[in-house]
Amino acid sequence: MFATKKKNRALREAGWGRTLVAGFIGLIYFSPVLWIVMTAFKTRQDALATPPKLFFEPTLDNFVRVFYRVTTDGDQLSTGMGLYFFNSIFIAGAGVLLAVVIGTLAAYGFSRYPLRGNDTYLFVILTTRMLPPIVVIVPIFLMFRVTGLSGGYIGIILLYAMFNLAFSVWMMKSFFDELSADVEDAARLDGANDLAVFFKICLPQLKAGLAATVVFALILTWNEFLFALLLTGSDTRTVPVAMARAMGGQLGVDWGLLAAIITLFLVPVFAVTYMLQNHLLRGVTFGTVKK
């Protein structure tokens, strides 16, 4: 109740002028996304029309074509896109979950039980993110070949987990550093063991931080293309790879179809971010302002 009151007052103070300016700038940022979404509902003619059409008769045709292809005989064939969507959700979900779980535990260790040369280890962890993926793809490809991880779910999930680990360790460590050590001491004196301190006292305080870490890691993983292209097989292909394949065609790029795939592809990430957005803002700004 208190919070909404404060918000309303802030809105009143902003005034219409500023609100409109902010809305306009927001629209510029959002326009590519909006254009894609609109294209998804256009017929091929509308999509290619010059000048571009802002108003048109929406059709769901493209979305049907994402999943089914009509052959010349009139049969409906699956495009396999359903599987690719499942793959994307499963692989990104599992990879991020693994990274955040391991990363959080590691971050707690780094924050609370520093080793000699703690900062060096943290630096080393970060170096895994310093090289562009294209540079490391060859050795990773060879490693996957040798270990037989290529083409399966486990390989790509582990790779994504490893890739997000550096990020989640660093993020979560900074959040843990912000927590009051006294609170943990108090819990210990109150008879809590280390596990209880971690799960009942520390972690609940970091919901916002966890949300932020999950969202950022998820967006990175969700959109990842290069590793997915080279390390997934036909059964484990993710949507970005499938999308690239859908781009080519005898009749040039099928923009409507592509836009429909992208629109559907946006939905899960959009939904997760929206669900976590209350936490997210607090998580990103966590600790920047002294309470």
Place this chain on the structure above:
Amino acid sequence: MGQIRVKNLTKRFGSLLAVSDVDMTIEDGEVLCLLGPSGCGKTTTLRMIAGLQQETEGEIHIGNKPVNHLSPSERDIAMVFQFYALYPTLTVAENIAFPLRSVGMSREEIASLVDAVMTALQLHEVANRTPGQLGEGEKQRVAVARAVVRDPNCFLFDEPLSRLDITLRETMRGEIKEILTGLSKATVIVTHDQLEALTMADRIAVMRGGRVEQIATPHEIFSRPANLFVAGFIGTPSMNLLPATFTAQADDETNFQAFGQNFRSDAGKLIRDYSPGSKVTLGIRPRAFQLRSEGSKEGLSVEIDLIEPMGAETLLHARTDNTNLRVVVDRSQKVKVGERLNIVPKPDQTLVFGQNEQLVMS
């Protein structure tokens, strides 16, 4: 039995000696205040007793059991932290219940104990709020409630009132004292506020530079400070310390000379023989002076430099021979700046310190 016994307790941080050879015993039911300026090692001592910091040397016994190698949770201690250290994500009721849940008490038992404590500390109204929604005074009461809800061996308080404003501090001081009296457990309170120590403690341990300078009752600390540091630290305004020369001793009366004046002390015999001419320091509390008009035969002739009204009393800054003396008089005494008058110390309240800074009176 929850006696706390500390022997030769020492803590080094690298080359820094934070706590050095601390010996003390806090009896069951006794309240001991660790008092000292910032950085004197009082909080470190408390944290070592709690087990939150590993001692470098020394022994800690709680209830006749050595606890050096026990973790904080195994020591069965309740502690109130300076910044309360409430669990931010739990409600007030859950905060108070936390120590009971940790020991696996049944739901009904927890509910009744929490209820009783919340009643005693008037926390029912805020039972479902989280710490972020509480005022300072309420946070403090929750912290106390969380400590007293179970039946620990002993209690530790780290600067319990330092975050409260003055009015709240007075109320809470009373409340905490009342609770402690009711609990009758060995209790250690860390504070830098001497008023807090003087009012709440059964005994006070004054610390400086990691050492305990004196452990005694508040009355004794005030009337018989063991050395110049304790003498200067305890009491506001602080004690006047005057360089003097021993002249003669007869029966219970000892005579000195300072600023060309004779001073007499009958507060106690000197514990060793001094030859006339020995240098000593006289300690005279600001409230132990009487005013005489200028030119009277008795006392030290001073000029009033500054007057600070303190409400019921007035603090005078009096100067003689380039030495400033603090004199507190009743507010009914009318004195003007620049006025000259004589001040006479009350003989039974003049303390004598030797050159080693120790009190040299029996």
